[in-house]
Amino acid sequence: MLLHSKHLLGLDGIPQKDILTILDTAKSFREVLDRPIKRLPTLQGKTVVNLFYEPSTRTRISFELAEKRLSADIVSFSTAASSVKKGETLIDTVKNIEAMKIDMVVVRHSSPGAPHLLARVLNSHVINAGDGGHEHPTQALLDMFTIRQKLGSLQGKTVALVGDISHSRVAMSNIYGLTKVGARVLVCGPSTLIPREIEKLGIEVYYNIDEIIPQVDVLNILRLQLERQREALFPSLREYHNYFGITRERLESATKPILIMHPGPMNRGIEISSDVADSEHSVILEQVTNGVAIRMAVLYLLAGGRSETH
């Protein structure tokens, strides 16, 4: 096996070596994406099922394209409702699908641990495409890939995750991944959106954006979940934007160029202003391109790898 585990459930608990293997492998797939013919025979004859129990546009399309580029047979299944509400358990649903002879399952679900549950009952490889507020490992890997691509390395770089950290699967996977490869990680946001004791993960907590801007190489700006206002976690979008929104004006205190990242979808004018999102330092669309390469790498490595790719 090329990775130590049969599944990719999260970046917590996977060795640094595996993270680097995925990033290195993705580099060659990234080159393939610039070729006129983007298809490789790597996963020919393999069947991948994309199970999306939560709405998703870019992650689902990114996985589907990655699978198609590797010549896998694919089936996608999206539903907003949980299987519980339909009267069938998640396990029964996936066991039925597995009985049709498949090789890999990509799962997005609103419950933390849903991919772990599937990994326990299935023989197929399971890839976590986001489980509630827990982890979104391929997103963090593509973020790390993009930073490495732009800044040369991850070690010693300072990366700030800004905004709604509480129950952000993107933030959690980034924290687990970045701290493993020696980056310095800061989180910054309103205190009500920063989960308790998060500093125990070896990161620093800030509440003032202007304090972190002079120190960072990368700002990874997270999507504000608008329903959080109803939960009384912050008073208004206006105040949020005024104190935590990333604007060109605010970036003037930077001492060096800062890489601007966002996992999408963006709330323009709230957590990020349009002039920042569209600026020359923004790599938001390149993140999306790199996402396909990362997912190709993960699929390839979990399937066991085969020599014809290289």
Added chain:
Amino acid sequence: MKLTKNVIISRRGYQPLSSPILLKGGIVIDPLLKLNEQKDVVIENGYISQLGQVDSKNFKGEVVDCRKKIISPGWLDMHVHLREPGYEGKETIATGSLAAANGGFTGVCCMPNTLPPIDTQEIIQYIKDRSKGSLVNVHPVAAITKKREGKELAEILELIEQGAVAVSDDGSPVMSAEIMRRALEYSKMVDVPVIGHEEDINMTTGGDMNEGFVSTCQGLNGMPPVAEEIMIARDIMLAEYTGGRFHVAHISTAKSVELVRQAKSKGIKVTCEVTPHHFTLTDEAVRTFDTNTKMNPPLRTESDRLALCEGLKDGTIDAIASDHAPHSFEEKEAEYIYAPFGVIGLETSMGLALTQLYHHKFLTLEQLIYKYAVRPYQILNLNCPEIKMGTMANLTIFSPEESWQVNPSKFLSKSSNTPFVKWKLKGKPFAVINNNQIFFSVL
């Protein structure tokens, strides 16, 4: 008739004591009577007829070898969900009682969150009818409020007269301080405790586990410890103000224990119980996403767990109760956020208590028996079973040194939602005797 320890027979039920039996060679511990010595016990027609040294050669009847075993007054688990009426797929009064006997209990209190809830005389009568003739005494706990909605007091006087031993809206808190005040005041007339499920649901709704470092790592919504503590603080103040009796169900945090400790030192009428899973496990167990680590109150941190053990040791925590909460396999085999709260506990309670508290030297055997076989009866104003001549034999017999492995296929509960599968425990139930019947544990 030959008394046998046999899984098949045990599943069928309790064995009547049709001839005299001699419990030979056991140590009798009765904390109330200050008894802790080797004594043989003879039981005839359900009553203790001899206590002392009895020669088994000339004994006309059945002899049960009790060497290396402790003979204690019968244990009472004061917090059990029997699920009947309404949720018989999870448990019934019959299967829950068998599970109790298998776990070493001769009595249980059944909580009122059934369907319909235990808020009328008819349901109390139904439970009494359904448990008639059982070895295990079933004591209903009635609802505090009609339909357990927290809005209007249930007919508490009548419910108590009918046989309820306490009132509780367990499963839900009484969110209104006004209703809780009146419940404490009203129940004072019949001197029964108001058992509080202490949780400010404004702070916990949508939560799946303890709020802290582990919930942050797991991305699960947290239920902060302070949501329990502020309700306990409130209800202690209401108990002080009204003079009513307040009993904290399933206490789970260090600060909660401290609040009860202070209230007791001021003479306020407050008592509390703890579950074996709270004094054994911590929220670290949730890292596996095993839904059998999901219960309410949630598993807390190691410092909370140690405070619970200390609270048991210094007497702040009066009783050990399992909060036995059966759920079907398919309900628990779900995504973490969709799985219901609760684990079963009747059949692992004794093993966990002996392992965690006795063998880890937090409690002596006398103290441990006190938490199971004395305090629960006192809190509920029930007569404590005693081991003396002429009294009805209500006994729990166990082997404190015997090691065993938890195997849910030996459980007699209808459900098997336990986080302790394959755990190695030291201390095991052997048999229970009550109401002129005997049951040998098949664990």
